[in-house]
Amino acid sequence: MDRSVGLIGAGNMGEAMLRGLLASGTVPADRCWLTNKSNDERLARLAREWRVRTTRDKARLMSASQVVVLAVKPADMPGVLEEIAPHAEPRHLIVSVAAGVPLERIERHLGRVPAVRAMPNTSSAVGASATAICPGRWAGNGHLATAREVFAAIGRVVVVPEALFDAVTGLSGSGPAYVYLLAEAMVDAGLRAGLSRDVALALVSQTILGAGRMLAETDEDPAVLRSRVTSPGGTTMAGIRALEEGGFRAAVRHAVERAAERSRELRGAPAHPTG
Ligand SMILES: NC(=O)c1ccc[n+]([C@@H]2O[C@H](COP(=O)([O-])OP(=O)(O)OC[C@H]3O[C@@H](n4cnc5c(N)ncnc54)[C@H](OP(=O)(O)O)[C@@H]3O)[C@@H](O)[C@H]2O)c1
CATH class of the missing domain: 1.10.3730.10 (ProC C-terminal domain-like)
Structure with missing residues (x-):
């Protein structure tokens, strides 16, 4: 993929995605940015292990990245959306893995920015996730293809209408x-x-x-x-x-x-x- 990826959230899902994207060669390490909230030790370990760039400055991450993955807990989403809203532009693709957070809420914060919602599962830790994705209002086929590529790095991907995301949650x-x-x-x-x-x-x-x-x-x-x-x-x-x-x-x-x-x-x- 010829795009830079910024990962906001370096927990279980953030790390699984980082590992998948780099190990599969989907994104080179020097085009991968990572941030978390406060766990310095974890951020430093991941940076050392994977040679990715890290920052706590959301403006910097947003300006350096084209694809921005939101891998924070649903409860942290409002804060993160507020932090990135001033820097989100139509050139970005925002990808959210937060369970239960609808695209409409993301779009309300960020405006006319392409977004894709995804529901991966815990087998992403071994690169074998079953992931459903769904495009937002401003996301076209190219954005969906990019999101597909991102999640193919951690397993198998299907496209499903957002109305079926509760069913996906119950199933996979x-x-x-x-x-x-x-x-x-x-x-x-x-x-x-x-x-x-x-x-x-x-x-x-x-x-x-x-x-x-x-x-x-x-x-x-x-x-x-x-x-x-x-x-x-x-x-x-x-x-x-x-x-x-x-x-x-x-x-x-x-x-x-x-x-x-x-x-x-x-x-x-x-x-x-x-x-
Ligand atoms: N784990 C799974 O297999 C799985 C499956 C499907 C969906 N998901 C979804 O993935 C999301 C993340 O889950 P997880 O298990 O990876 O959670 P987690 O291990 O708790 O990681 C959450 C990460 O978000 C960071 N964070 C919180 N607030 C932030 C902020 N304002 N700015 C930057 N980073 C911030 C945390 O940083 P600190 O550590 O520094 O606080 C941490 O790195 C959730 O929304 C969940 O619904 C997870």
Whole structure:
């Protein structure tokens, strides 16, 4: 990418994005600026490790960057938007990862500045995020393509209308935790069957990784992949039947719906018309 990137926020998400952008070669280190609020030690460590430029002067960061990523907690967004508003221009692309902060609020502070909202997930820490992005009023196809490039550096990217961001939050935002719960349950079952914790965990984590790679790399429908490994009267079929009898599908659907509903509640929105 031939643009300079400024990252405002150097926490979990800021660091994951920094690592992804540099490790993938999307942005060279000398065109990457980083800032946080007050954690000097962390900022210095990241600057040392990645040889990026750092500053606490938002005006400087804004003038040096074309793409500005806002990776601060939602509660810190009003303050940050106020700080950058005097320096935001139509030449910028503002990219926000703050959960639950609508584009309209960003645009109200910054005016006619191209903005893209994104919802990555915690697997960004290992470069395997599932990220949804959505363009704001003033963002064109070129801006969306740039945002896509930024998030491709930390995983897979889809474009989704902003009205579906609560659903994305319930599905892929909270999704890693659902898979961890499945992993916990599988490890427990392995222990009950006599395996050691180490062995059970190794088998379960590799099983989830392998199944995830099959889904992502073959692009096959999950039902097709499942039926391919489920022969009639076999062991897998017996296990699947037990899951179905236990209400597995309904529980997963309910989890996604409840998490999406909670996302709406947290941003003070009315209940979903269909929910
Ligand atoms: N973590 C994830 O996997 C994930 C997934 C999806 C979405 N998100 C979103 O990503 C955002 C960041 O989450 P996080 O987990 O990275 O939080 P975090 O680890 O707490 O990091 C927040 C960062 O924001 C900085 N900050 C706060 N106020 C600032 C200001 N006025 N100017 C400059 N920097 C400021 C903090 O600096 P100091 O440390 O100096 O205070 C810190 O570096 C959140 O809005 C969250 O909703 C995160």
